[in-house]
Structure formats: C-alpha cells, structure tokens
Amino acid sequence: xxxxxxxxxxxxxxxxxxxxxxxxxxxxxxxxxxxxxxxxxxxxxxxxxxxxxxxxxxxxxxxxxxxxxxxxxxxxxxxxxxxxxxxxxxxxxxxxxxxxxxxxxxxxxxxxxxxxxxxxxxxxxxxxxxxxxxxxxxxxxxxxxxxxxxxxxxxxxxxxxxxxxxxxxxxxxxxxxxxxxxxxxxxxxxxxxxxxxxxxxxxxxxxxxxxxxxxxxxxxxxxxxx
Numbered sequence: 733x734x735x736x737x738x739x740x741x742x743x744x745x746x747x748x749x750x751x752x753x754x755x756x757x758x759x760x761x762x763x764x765x766x767x768x769x770x771x772x773x774x775x776x777x778x779x780x781x782x783x784x785x786x787x788x789x790x791x792x793x794x795x796x797x798x799x800x801x802x803x804x805x806x807x808x809x810x811x812x813x814x815x816x817x818x819x820x821x822x823x824x825x826x827x828x829x830x831x832x833x834x835x836x837x838x839x840x841x842x843x844x845x846x847x848x849x850x851x852x853x854x855x856x857x858x859x860x861x862x863x864x865x866x867x868x869x870x871x872x873x874x875x876x877x878x879x880x881x882x883x884x885x886x887x888x889x890x891x892x893x894x895x896x897x898x899x900x901x902x903x904x905x906x907x908x909x910x911x912x913x914x915x916x917x918x919x920x921x922x923x924x925x926x927x928x929x930x931x932x933x934x935x936x937x938x939x940x941x942x943x944x945x946x947x948x949x950x951x952x953x954x955x956x957x958x
Contacts, residue, residue: 735850736760737778739769739795740811741787749782752838758845764791773799777897778806779849782841785812785823793826800827803859803866803913805895807848861894862939862953864932875937882931885910886924893941893951902948925949 736753740746741764753760761776763769765788772783781799785792796808810828812819820831830844859866865874871887873880882890892909894900907915910924929941943949 734758734779734845735777736763736845737763737769737772737776737781739763739782739787739792740784741765742784749838749841752842753845754804756842758842759811764788766792766795769795770798773804773806774802779810780845781806782845783808783810783828785810786816793822796823796828801858802855805859807851809844809848811836859891859894861951862937863940864890864894864937866891866894875932875935875939878935880931880935880937882928883924886928886931889921889924890928893949896950897949899946900950901948906949 734757736758738746738749738753738760740762743764746762746764750760750762756777761772761778763772764897769781769783769787772778783796784807787795790798792810792812796810799806799808807829808827809830809832810823811834812823813831813834814820814850816834823831829848832841832844836879839907859868863875864880866872866887868891871891873882873887873890880890888910889906892906901909903921907921911958925941925943932939939954940952940954941949942952
C-alpha cells in the first residue's frame with residue numbers, strides 16, 4: 733500500500749486526485765496550504781509527496797526546501813502550471829525529484845507516483861535522528877559535533893536505520909541494504925550491530941539501537957524498557 737501526501741489548494745483538483753489515487757489502492761492525506769503540509773510531513777511517513785508550487789501561507793518551493801533541510805528524503809513530485817525550463821530547474825534545485833505540468837493525465841500521475849514510491853530521494857545530503865547527523869557526501873556521521881567512528885559498512889547500516897525513522901527494519905532488509913546481493917556470512921550483521929551500538933555510546937549519541945524479537949532492529953531516542 734502506497735501512502736501519499738497531496739499538497740494542493742485547488743480543492744476541486746485535489747478531490748479528483750484523491751479519488752483517483754484511492755481507486756489505485758493508494759492511501760492519501762491532503763493538505764491545502766504549505767504550513768499544513770509541513771505538519772503532515774513531520775507527523776507521518778509517506779512514500780511520495782505530491783506538491784503544488786502555488787500555495788497559501790508557504791509556497792511549494794519553500795516547503796520542498798524546508799523538507800530537504802530537515803533531512804527528509806521522501807520523493808517529491810512538483811505540480812505546477814509553469815512550463816518554462818527555468819521554473820523546472822528551480823524546482824529541482826530546491827529538492828524536487830519529478831515535475832508534472834498542469835493539466836496532466838491522472839494515469840501519468842499514478843505512474844510517476846508508483847515509480848518513485850519504493851525509492852528514497854537523492855536530493856538530500858543530510859539525515860538526522862536525535863542528535864545524530866549523517867551527511868551523504870562525504871559519508872560522515874556526527875553526534876553533538878563529534879565524529880562517530882564508523883567503517884563504511886557500519887555507516888551504511890546506520891544510514892538505513894536513520895532513514896527508517898525509528899521504524900523496525902528486518903534483518904533481511906538490512907542485509908540487502910548494506911551488502912546487496914553479496915550477502916556475507918550469517919553473523920556479519922550481528923558484528924556490525926555490536927560495533928554500531930558501541931560507536932553511538934562512545935560518541936554520546938542520544939540514540940539507541942534496539943532490537944525487537946523476530947522483527948529486526950530500530951533506532952530510538954527513548955530509554956530502553958526492561
């Protein structure tokens with residue numbers, strides 16, 4: 733099930749998009765202005781954000797830039813009536829992943845949402861969880877301004893967990909994300925989990941790497957129970 737945030741102040745168009753996405757078995761929240769969009773983005777996790785440029789309270793370009801500055805790598809499709817190349821380039825500069833000119837066919841919007849739904853945006857160079865900050869290029873992890881000493885493999889592990897935003901990630905998903913098709917011996921993940929926990933502690937990070945029996949691993953800023 734694909735979860736989408738639609739940010740569109742034209743209520744007639746928004747209603748049509750919502751109805752069409754629901755017919756495609758997508759779950760869609762709607763925000764009619766830029767400030768409401770940021771509230772939804774900060775309190776929910778989405779696979780795609782559909783973002784109109786001309787919005788009240790905060791325009792779509794500012795919303796997109798704010799989302800990227802927070803380290804949110806949710807793919808964003810910009811909707812606009814502006815069809816000049818310069819306008820598109822500004823949208824991409826602010827962090828958009830795709831651009832759709834109004835009017836558009838609903839089938840095309842669905843196709844673009846589906847294409848982006850299982851990806852993360854490459855437009856983000858910084859990810860944050862608690863007081864842990866990761867930069868993607870170069871690959872550096874910091875906590876309170878202090879570097880967290882990580883191997884490239886352990887960095888990839890932390891990056892995937894940070895991108896999960898506190899949600900539990902299965903062992904199989906982590907192995908695929910970190911090593912791809914070159915899956916290592918069975919205890920390799922356990923070793924890197926141990927190193928990552930130690931590194932977070934040594935860096936005085938307020939983030940813990942916790943496990944959930946038969947489910948996987950997740951990050952938390954809350955004290956462990958039990």
